[in-house]
Amino acid sequence: MDLRALLGLKALDEVGSALFVQPHPDDNEVGAGGTMAKLAAKGCRVVSVTVTDGRYGAMGGTEPEALARRRQAELEAACKALGVREHIEFGFEDLGSYAEEDVVARLIPVLLELRPEVVVTVDPWTPYEAHPDHLKVGRAVAQCAVRLASLTVPQGSPPYVPRMFAFYASAFANTAVDVTDHWAYKIQAIEAHRSQFDTPEWPALKAYFEYEARQAAERWLGNAGNGRLAEAFKLLSPRQLHFFPQAMSS
Numbered sequence: 001m002d003l004r005a006l007l008g009l010k011a012l013d014e015v016g017s018a019l020f021v022q023p024h025p026d027d028n029e030v031g032a033g034g035t036m037a038k039l040a041a042k043g044c045r046v047v048s049v050t051v052t053d054g055r056y057g058a059m060g061g062t063e064p065e066a067l068a069r070r071r072q073a074e075l076e077a078a079c080k081a082l083g084v085r086e087h088i089e090f091g092f093e094d095l096g097s098y099a100e101e102d103v104v105a106r107l108i109p110v111l112l113e114l115r116p117e118v119v120v121t122v123d124p125w126t127p128y129e130a131h132p133d134h135l136k137v138g139r140a141v142a143q144c145a146v147r148l149a150s151l152t153v154p155q156g157s158p159p160y161v162p163r164m165f166a167f168y169a170s171a172f173a174n175t176a177v178d179v180t181d182h183w184a185y186k187i188q189a190i191e192a193h194r195s196q197f198d199t200p201e202w203p204a205l206k207a208y209f210e211y212e213a214r215q216a217a218e219r220w221l222g223n224a225g226n227g228r229l230a231e232a233f234k235l236l237s238p239r240q241l242h243f244f245p246q247a248m249s250s
């Protein structure tokens, strides 16, 4: 049975509108920057949402308020590098005590206004993921599938639920996007986050990202993936986000 066709799933790089939701400034870029650049270049409406201000994303004596301001400027530069013109910041405190429900409450109006075909975020079900912002944000995005399909969210006609959800940094990826031609923009966007990546480790990390992207291309793109670079995702229909144990292996 072609479950993907049955569930109305299509290739991630063929959507006309996409919302990318990241816990911190830089997660989208690392997880899906090539896909964002590819979609933006194709004329897809790409909107980025950043949930927290990233104020605690450093060690040492940095002042949190100053780091949050710096990261905001870095984020703007990263969006520019990817060709992403629309960006929303929720401004929750990094590692703060906000709840998953608080993120849902902010996301629902954004979704209803923009009506993206796909919502992309970090996978909160990847084993060993320990960061509370990643867990809360990933789950909040997925919860929107349930909320939008219920009477808790009054809707006009036609009612809206995103057609697809895609999760990056997933241990259960089931697809990949060829981003070879947009890899340089992804790297440029990551490097715009100087507070995070202007470090002695960056050259090794960059090489690792590229190695991972080659592996993803070989695994998911078949023969066409040889020598290419890809970003892997777990792509699910909203139906698979509730009472659907096979989602993990789909």
Ligand SMILES: [Zn+2]
Residues within 6 Å of the ligand: 023, 024, 027, 134
């Ligand atoms: Zn993060």
